[in-house]
Amino acid sequence: MTARGGTSDSAPSGESGAERISDAEYAVMEVLWKRSPQTAAEVCERVCATRDWSMPTVKTLLARLVQKGALATQPDGRRFLYSPLIERRAYVGTESKRMVDRLFGGRAAPLFAHLAENEALTDEDIAEIERLLRELKK
Amino acid sequence: MTARGGTSDSAPSGESGAERISDAEYAVMEVLWKRSPQTAAEVCERVCATRDWSMPTVKTLLARLVQKGALATQPDGRRFLYSPLIERRAYVGTESKRMVDRLFGGRAAPLFAHLAENEALTDEDIAEIERLLRELKK
DNA sequence: GCGATATGACTACATCTGTAGTCTGAACGC
DNA sequence: GCGTTCAGACTACAGATGTAGTCATATCGC
Known part of the structure; x- marks a missing residue:
């Protein structure tokens, strides 16, 4: 930073x-x-x-x-x-x-919220993140 | 930064x-x-x-x-x-x-992959991110 | 073998950052 | 009104960083 x-x-x-x-x-x-x-x-x-x-x-x-x-x-x-x-x-x-x-403060969700708000997330990103989330929940 | x-x-x-x-x-x-x-x-x-x-x-x-x-x-x-x-x-x-x-390189998904690997994502984060993803897809 | 050269070693300097000291004078409090 | 005090203004200095110049020499190439 x-x-x-x-x-x-x-x-x-x-x-x-x-x-x-x-x-x-x-x-x-x-x-x-x-x-x-x-x-x-x-x-x-x-x-x-x-x-x-x-x-x-x-x-x-x-x-x-x-x-x-x-x-x-x-x-x-x-x-x-x-x-x-x-x-x-x-x-x-x-x-x-x-x-x-x-x-x-060590939390990832607020970061994600920021990136989402600023349209920094492509459709590909979203798909990839969803895939990662699915794996995480295993 | x-x-x-x-x-x-x-x-x-x-x-x-x-x-x-x-x-x-x-x-x-x-x-x-x-x-x-x-x-x-x-x-x-x-x-x-x-x-x-x-x-x-x-x-x-x-x-x-x-x-x-x-x-x-x-x-x-x-x-x-x-x-x-x-x-x-x-x-x-x-x-x-x-x-x-x-x-x-401006992509958010790799960032998440890193945070996920390092166990920086709590269950709350995951739930919150999922909620945000749902909103994004609207 | 020898001159040329590339490159590490060393130096320079400005700016930024981290941390803090000193001084002056206007505001404060009695 | 007057002595006190606080806080901005100013200064200091070390280390980190950005950018680059100079020099010596071992390697390179002929």
Whole structure:
């Protein structure tokens, strides 16, 4: 939740460390969750045009993610191959829960009400949610 | 909305300004959404013990929120009475959507899948969501 | 083998956020 | 009226984040 806010106390994925992954860092993680390992240059190819970043920016973000324990490095000649150390689903789960806790006191129904009101639910979403609800009731 | 991260571009509630409300600032807004107008001292009474903050901290957060356009001030003698300029529901809606956009590509069903997996859905939530689904299908 | 180069290491700086201290003066209370 | 006090205004500082530049060097390629 984007309230951005520095000194938070949640782990990137609940594993180790206590740092958060920032928006910019998350964009880098997304690239590597899609495909890894990759080099810094490869990551930049995928993200620099859309985000209007330059290579030094990506390198900084990668280094910070390594520092935070979110990425692993594997030497490959003069460069590193970067791989995620946290799973996307774990990260997404933690962040989702954190937002629900923060904005909705941990309750999912109010969140759903909000999304429904704002027409953020497609017919597909509805069908999928109904399917999930059926499974939950088993 | 959590990835904390400074220079974001979303408005507190889509009204004016381009600043985000941080976690700490949000705690202050919550107090004033519950009851306003209130003075800085009153806000501190409600939040300083639980957050282990002192009065200067609250005053800073209030001033920043005023600067961001999220709070209005009404002189009352030597002090101000603070009131929200943005509605909680608007803020919560924006933040929810932002997170769904960011983590789930704007789709709500995957979010529910995550919450369901993590047992974040109570029986009450499920019943409520079903009710909302029924209304949506009308 | 050697010059070129890519890339990590390191640095820079502005802004935001978290937390709090200091000071002044208008309001307050006696 | 006057001393006191409270609270806004202002300041401070550390850490996080966004964005990027510089440099040294090991690897690369010829």
